[in-house]
Amino acid sequence: MVANPQRRRQLLDAGIDVLAGQGARGLTFRAVDDAAGVPQGTTSNYFANREELLRELGRFVFERLTPDPVPETEAPTRAREVQLMKELLGRARDDRAGFLALYELRLEAVRRPDLADAIADRYAANLDAISAGHVEGGFPGDRRTALLLYLAMSGLILEHLTLPGLLPNDARGVDALVEDLVTAIVPPE
Structure with missing residues (x-):
């Protein structure tokens, strides 16, 4: 898996947008790539499968919503x-x-x-x-x-x-x- 923290966060933020706009059924690597404005296949370089992406989004959403x-x-x-x-x-x-x-x-x-x-x-x-x-x-x-x-x-x-x-x-x-x-x-x- 690729280790660029800024790109990973960009993809997770895009995943949040996809979940909010399309629901969990609309959460695909292609949809995240599109929402993030990155080349197709980028999300699959950071997450092994959809289940891993969902787990990471579950972790990340709390980080994103927790105020300093x-x-x-x-x-x-x-x-x-x-x-x-x-x-x-x-x-x-x-x-x-x-x-x-x-x-x-x-x-x-x-x-x-x-x-x-x-x-x-x-x-x-x-x-x-x-x-x-x-x-x-x-x-x-x-x-x-x-x-x-x-x-x-x-x-x-x-x-x-x-x-x-x-x-x-x-x-x-x-x-x-x-x-x-x-x-x-x-x-x-």
Whole structure:
């Protein structure tokens, strides 16, 4: 396999775009080559087969969607939690393809146990980090609060990205829903 990290990332980003636009069934080496704007056969030089490409996309999508760590400098209040959840929603809007690809990978994992294990492990680690960050960061509530907030935001983001007409379609309407979710789930200080 070829070892050019920049080209590999270019292909993985293109794979995310293909998953978001065409679904897992549309994910072929040719489609990734086309989306990346590279010569035909390039993707097959980096990934032995489609299964390897799917596994790598499952790993990569988490890397792509995870923001760079920033030390928390504000007080851990319910209001700060609202800000953080609005930032999460903003990241989903900004990288709609990344989030849609993640949903496609989750659906594909239902049919592929090897992919399911990798995806489930990443989600479990992510959820554990979210819960620990909530509790250790001193935010109101406990690990269950973090879990409920995670589940509510996951559903809101899924609805917002996949059925845009279902929720209020202006940014303020969805932001107001975020405020309502946090207020309903996170106890007052």
